[in-house]
Amino acid sequence: MTPLANLQNHQIRLAERPVGVPTRANWQFTAEAVAEPAEGGVLVKTLALSLDPAMRGWMNEGKSYIAPVGIGEVMRAGGVGVVVASQNPKFAVGDTVSAGLGVQEYLSIAAGDIARSGLVKIDLRLGSLTQWLNVLGMPGMTGYFGLMDVGQPKAGETVVVSGAAGAVGQTVGQLAKIKGCRVVGIAGGQAKCDWVVKELGFDACIDYKAGPSAVKDGLKAHAPNGVDIYFDNVGGEILDTVLTRINRKARIIICGAISQYNNTTAVQGPKNYLSLLVNRARMEGIVVFDYADRYPVAVAEMAAYLKDGRMKSKEDIVQGLEHFPEALLKLFSGENFGKLVLQVAKG
Amino acid sequence: MTPLANLQNHQIRLAERPVGVPTRANWQFTAEAVAEPAEGGVLVKTLALSLDPAMRGWMNEGKSYIAPVGIGEVMRAGGVGVVVASQNPKFAVGDTVSAGLGVQEYLSIAAGDIARSGLVKIDLRLGSLTQWLNVLGMPGMTGYFGLMDVGQPKAGETVVVSGAAGAVGQTVGQLAKIKGCRVVGIAGGQAKCDWVVKELGFDACIDYKAGPSAVKDGLKAHAPNGVDIYFDNVGGEILDTVLTRINRKARIIICGAISQYNNTTAVQGPKNYLSLLVNRARMEGIVVFDYADRYPVAVAEMAAYLKDGRMKSKEDIVQGLEHFPEALLKLFSGENFGKLVLQVAKG
Numbered sequence: 001m002t003p004l005a006n007l008q009n010h011q012i013r014l015a016e017r018p019v020g021v022p023t024r025a026n027w028q029f030t031a032e033a034v035a036e037p038a039e040g041g042v043l044v045k046t047l048a049l050s051l052d053p054a055m056r057g058w059m060n061e062g063k064s065y066i067a068p069v070g071i072g073e074v075m076r077a078g079g080v081g082v083v084v085a086s087q088n089p090k091f092a093v094g095d096t097v098s099a100g101l102g103v104q105e106y107l108s109i110a111a112g113d114i115a116r117s118g119l120v121k122i123d124l125r126l127g128s129l130t131q132w133l134n135v136l137g138m139p140g141m142t143g144y145f146g147l148m149d150v151g152q153p154k155a156g157e158t159v160v161v162s163g164a165a166g167a168v169g170q171t172v173g174q175l176a177k178i179k180g181c182r183v184v185g186i187a188g189g190q191a192k193c194d195w196v197v198k199e200l201g202f203d204a205c206i207d208y209k210a211g212p213s214a215v216k217d218g219l220k221a222h223a224p225n226g227v228d229i230y231f232d233n234v235g236g237e238i239l240d241t242v243l244t245r246i247n248r249k250a251r252i253i254i255c256g257a258i259s260q261y262n263n264t265t266a267v268q269g270p271k272n273y274l275s276l277l278v279n280r281a282r283m284e285g286i287v288v289f290d291y292a293d294r295y296p297v298a299v300a301e302m303a304a305y306l307k308d309g310r311m312k313s314k315e316d317i318v319q320g321l322e323h324f325p326e327a328l329l330k331l332f333s334g335e336n337f338g339k340l341v342l343q344v345a346k347g
Numbered sequence: 348m349t350p351l352a353n354l355q356n357h358q359i360r361l362a363e364r365p366v367g368v369p370t371r372a373n374w375q376f377t378a379e380a381v382a383e384p385a386e387g388g389v390l391v392k393t394l395a396l397s398l399d400p401a402m403r404g405w406m407n408e409g410k411s412y413i414a415p416v417g418i419g420e421v422m423r424a425g426g427v428g429v430v431v432a433s434q435n436p437k438f439a440v441g442d443t444v445s446a447g448l449g450v451q452e453y454l455s456i457a458a459g460d461i462a463r464s465g466l467v468k469i470d471l472r473l474g475s476l477t478q479w480l481n482v483l484g485m486p487g488m489t490g491y492f493g494l495m496d497v498g499q500p501k502a503g504e505t506v507v508v509s510g511a512a513g514a515v516g517q518t519v520g521q522l523a524k525i526k527g528c529r530v531v532g533i534a535g536g537q538a539k540c541d542w543v544v545k546e547l548g549f550d551a552c553i554d555y556k557a558g559p560s561a562v563k564d565g566l567k568a569h570a571p572n573g574v575d576i577y578f579d580n581v582g583g584e585i586l587d588t589v590l591t592r593i594n595r596k597a598r599i600i601i602c603g604a605i606s607q608y609n610n611t612t613a614v615q616g617p618k619n620y621l622s623l624l625v626n627r628a629r630m631e632g633i634v635v636f637d638y639a640d641r642y643p644v645a646v647a648e649m650a651a652y653l654k655d656g657r658m659k660s661k662e663d664i665v666q667g668l669e670h671f672p673e674a675l676l677k678l679f680s681g682e683n684f685g686k687l688v689l690q691v692a693k694g
Contacts, residue, residue: 277601287625
């Protein structure tokens with residue numbers, strides 16, 4: 001192994017705030033020497049990073065559920081890696097870990113920053129490295145707590161989830177099936193729809209790209225008794241269409257609005273929101289960090305489903321740190337098929 | 348007293364569906380002989396009718412929480428009246444009652460229609476005739492269950508209510524004060540604002556007509572710790588502005604959207620709805636009829652507040668059935684000051 005002092009840490013930093021779709025010019029590519037950990041510290045080598053729609057929000061200025069990434073800072077990213085040096089008795093060289101690693105090859109975490117970085121050991125017997133970024137990671141936790149805590153599904157209810165082939169969507173749909181619900185996905189393209197129905201066991205999936213009334217017609221056909229829970233990852237027109245089909249006391253989980261993230265004009269508000277009144281329904285936001293103390297419970301439950309085959313996962317893996325700018329855009333074009341992961345190094 | 352058979356029942360019927368603001372041409376003025384009640388039936392003479400923003404919705408075609416008024420039908424309205432003939436042992440001539448009387452001078456209710464009409468005796472010792480259309484009637488019940496059941500206020504929280512001087516708003520604000528909350532109203536004009544603060548005891552009131560940033564600036568000044576509960580009667584820009592000031596786990600009660608009811612274009616959706624996500628907040632609709640079995644409990648509680656002076660009410664009374672078309676419009680111009688009531692006859 002190369003001595004640490006000789007290692008270069010390649011990084012991708014936010015150079016400027018994007019307007020609309022991010023471009024390569026918004027990023028700065030830097031390299032610096034790897035810092036040896038001091039007393040209590042840990043040095044992690046990045047293996048894979050999670051690319052998430054939420055990243056687009058972190059690039060914007062202004063108040064949100066988390067501070068924006070500062071100009072000149074390494075882009076924020078959750079990831080999995082391996083401990084390559086440790087001055088901390090809780091972490092040994094060779095341990096596989098998960099943390100907020102950032103879009104870079106190495107992260108040296110000082111003793112006082114370990115909690116904030118979210119550094120935890122992960123058990124590869126429960127799931128693969130990339131599953132720890134998917135169903136056992138933030139997207140899986142988001143799907144789990146959004147569906148279970150906010151949605152509160154009851155067996156026999158109809159659950160609709162947009163971004164159905166994405167990381168959160170695949171978790172939500174499979175979990176809802178396990179809980180006894182009828183599940184209708186909404187995804188872009190026949191291949192994704194086929195996959196969530198044939199591989200994941202959704203009852204149906206609507207290809208929103210199939211035509212202007214595809215979602216409306218699809219809901220009539222596949223959710224004939226109306227929608228009890230809608231897990232929304234996309235916002236925009238699809239949210240508005242689902243609002244016309246909700247049942248009394250429906251729950252709409254607002255997890256994201258990927259259709260709106262690259263807008264250069266105002267977000268499109270749901271013009272059918274008065275359906276909430278007519279149907280005594282509820283629209284509620286979820287931020288996964290609120291459930292951090294319960295992640296282990298959810299991980300245990302989901303790992304059991306992975307093990308007994310009731311839950312499957314799919315990751316779309318892009319190779320190479322330098323491809324981060326283009327890889328991220330796949331989320332917004334819908335080009336990714338499964339949880340989008342950037343592989344930075346081989347274990 | 349004139350023999351029943353000689354009485355004319357003047358009525359106002361929906362002649363055609365309005366586009367935008369209703370006009371006199373949308374109504375038809377008819378008269379027919381009063382029908383003597385048959386076995387089990389009751390004849391009620393209308394004394395006063397409740398004019399409500401919801402009426403505008405009932406005039407539209409299409410699915411809602413209640414069927415639209417049909418073309419040619421007497422316009423739907425809740426009201427209070429007096430029993431003038433009865434073949435039903437539960438109702439005696441002279442009883443004061445509340446029911447869905449419609450915009451007309453008399454309603455003859457057949458035995459089989461009594462439950463559906465909502466006919467109940469009212470006790471004028473608990474509140475005046477017009478208070479039974481206000482704080483003890485549908486608006487009061489809407490405010491009570493919307494605030495208490497959907498909003499779930501906790502002492503010390505900040506409650507904002509739009510349409511603050513209206514029937515629902517005055518109930519919500521006073522009730523929230525009684526429950527120990529800080530209460531900020533939003534109303535149109537200084538006179539209404541002065542009244543809700545000085546007479547009803549709201550902590551502050553924002554005159555949304557005072558300027559384009561009046562609501563934003565007013566919330567900063569009067570809800571400096573953010574908004575925990577927003578009771579929305581108006582929708583539109585005000586809802587969007589409040590969404591920028593909500594706290595974590597805020598509850599937004601969607602009771603109405605009077606700013607949008609006469610739109611000839613699509614409803615303006617709340618473009619800041621992603622604040623629900625950022626703040627893990629909830630937006631939920633309420634329809635008062637769902638709480639019918641608990642009205643007596645709420646009436647008893649509110650009547651006690653009226654009696655001990657902790658709750659006050661204000662009605663804006665327009666005289667004469669024939670003025671219904673213009674009176675209704677006062678709701679949409681914001682011209683009414685207090686619960687809008689149409690007095691049809693003297694007791």
